Amino acid sequence: MKVKLNVGSLFAGVGGVCLGMKTAQNQEAEFNLVWANEIDEYACETYRTNFDHTLLEGDLNLILKPSLVLEKISELTMQLNSVTDESHKKIIKKSLAKLKTQYESKYYEKMHDTILNDKIDLLNGGFPCQAFSIAGAQKGFEDDRGNLFLSIIELINQLGEKHGKPRFLFLENVKNLHSHDNGKTYKVIKNELEKAGYIIKEYVLNTMHYSDLPQNRERLYIIGFLNNSDSLKFDLFEKIDEFKVNKTPQDRINDIQSIINHTNVEDRKYYYTPDRYPRYFAPTRDMIRNEDTSIINLEQSINESFQFYQLRRSKYVRKNKSNVCPTLTANMGTGGHNVPIILVSDGIRKLTPSEAFKLQGFPIGNGYSLPSNFNSKPYGDAHLYKQAGNSVSIPIIKMISEQILNII
Numbered sequence: 001m002k003v004k005l006n007v008g009s010l011f012a013g014v015g016g017v018c019l020g021m022k023t024a025q026n027q028e029a030e031f032n033l034v035w036a037n038e039i040d041e042y043a044c045e046t047y048r049t050n051f052d053h054t055l056l057e058g059d060l061n062l063i064l065k066p067s068l069v070l071e072k073i074s075e076l077t078m079q080l081n082s083v084t085d086e087s088h089k090k091i092i093k094k095s096l097a098k099l100k101t102q103y104e105s106k107y108y109e110k111m112h113d114t115i116l117n118d119k120i121d122l123l124n125g126g127f128p129c130q131a132f133s134i135a136g137a138q139k140g141f142e143d144d145r146g147n148l149f150l151s152i153i154e155l156i157n158q159l160g161e162k163h164g165k166p167r168f169l170f171l172e173n174v175k176n177l178h179s180h181d182n183g184k185t186y187k188v189i190k191n192e193l194e195k196a197g198y199i200i201k202e203y204v205l206n207t208m209h210y211s212d213l214p215q216n217r218e219r220l221y222i223i224g225f226l227n228n229s230d231s232l233k234f235d236l237f238e239k240i241d242e243f244k245v246n247k248t249p250q251d252r253i254n255d256i257q258s259i260i261n262h263t264n265v266e267d268r269k270y271y272y273t274p275d276r277y278p279r280y281f282a283p284t285r286d287m288i289r290n291e292d293t294s295i296i297n298l299e300q301s302i303n304e305s306f307q308f309y310q311l312r313r314s315k316y317v318r319k320n321k322s323n324v325c326p327t328l329t330a331n332m333g334t335g336g337h338n339v340p341i342i343l344v345s346d347g348i349r350k351l352t353p354s355e356a357f358k359l360q361g362f363p364i365g366n367g368y369s370l371p372s373n374f375n376s377k378p379y380g381d382a383h384l385y386k387q388a389g390n391s392v393s394i395p396i397i398k399m400i401s402e403q404i405l406n407i408i
Contacts, residue, residue, distance in 0.1 A: 020397025333386025
């Protein structure tokens with residue numbers, strides 16, 4: 001019988017880290033997904049569509065400290081009284097009504113009991129990165145999302161009091177976390193983890209260099225070890241060159257072909273056409289691409305198959321220089337033209353949500369599905385794009401996870 005390591009997943013999103021761990025291979029040990037936590041209701045719907053273990057939907061801070069629910073209700077009530085924008089008021093009213101119902105049903109008290117019910121051997125979390133990201137505001141701990149890191153420390157301590165602290169930590173974030181505020185932010189994070197009793201090893205890995213996924217995605221992976229003997233056995237980062245993939249241009253094309261539908265997509269809403277976007281099909285065919293002009297001819301600018309392009313600030317087109325897809329971001333879900341663009345046999349279009357998920361390694365149509373409805377309404381593409389951009393590259397998670405299993 002295999003040794004099972006109980007796993008708790010924070011900020012689980014749509015389950016990228018969970019899926020990477022679930023698929024990690026080892027003859028003598030495996031990960032057992034006990035629970036996951038996520039606050040976004042749409043991401044929770046995608047998660048439930050694909051996993052059947054416990055999902056704790058809600059604010060992690062309130063799960064860890066249910067006594068704060070009344071304080072949160074008071075805070076929202078004050079916001080409601082001060083806001084004049086009707087659409088904003090509607091959002092606050094919805095959140096307030098939901099939170100009051102949860103308070104009456106002792107929702108967060110029950111989830112607090114659940115999150116501490118089992119001994120957890122590995123705690124993972126791709127804690128919110130927008131506060132530190134180059135693509136975000138880079139406010140760090142000044143942003144509420146940045147402070148969610150401290151919730152990880154709180155959970156470690158609460159688990160420690162009841163069962164003992166998790167043997168391993170597996171954290172993921174944007175590369176920029178390492179250099180944010182001249183390295184001061186990461187120094188605080190590492191110090192907090194070490195104060196909690198962990199030996200920390202970290203490394204920045206680019207998806208395109210360590211997997212078959214054609215995406216340029218640099219992420220910081222932070223692995224924590226409660227036991228010194230475990231940390232000494234984990235030598236992945238020291239021998240990381242052994243895992244590097246060497247791709248020829250044809251290899252890249254083959255990888256892209258396995259993900260991107262280059263024939264046709266039935267839903268024409270993903271295509272750029274002159275009737276829908278006349279300003280992006282300038283009549284002057286010899287128009288020179290220039291960052292200072294707002295006149296664009298996509299047919300002239302996007303002229304290579306198996307390449308990825310971006311429409312930057314609606315002023316110019318940029319081809320990704322690495323011959324792979326640029327880093328997928330949560331901004332894809334904000335509308336506009338933030339989704340990478342490709343040339344296919346029947347025109348120019350943006351990536352579909354399924355393709356965005358596949359570029360992260362999700363086996364769409366082969367064990368992983370995207371929801372089509374939520375609350376009796378069609379499930380919007382914007383949510384799926386955001387989820388894909390917020391997720392992780394599954395083969396990288398799997399690679400690191402297998403190295404953890406190997407030291408058991």
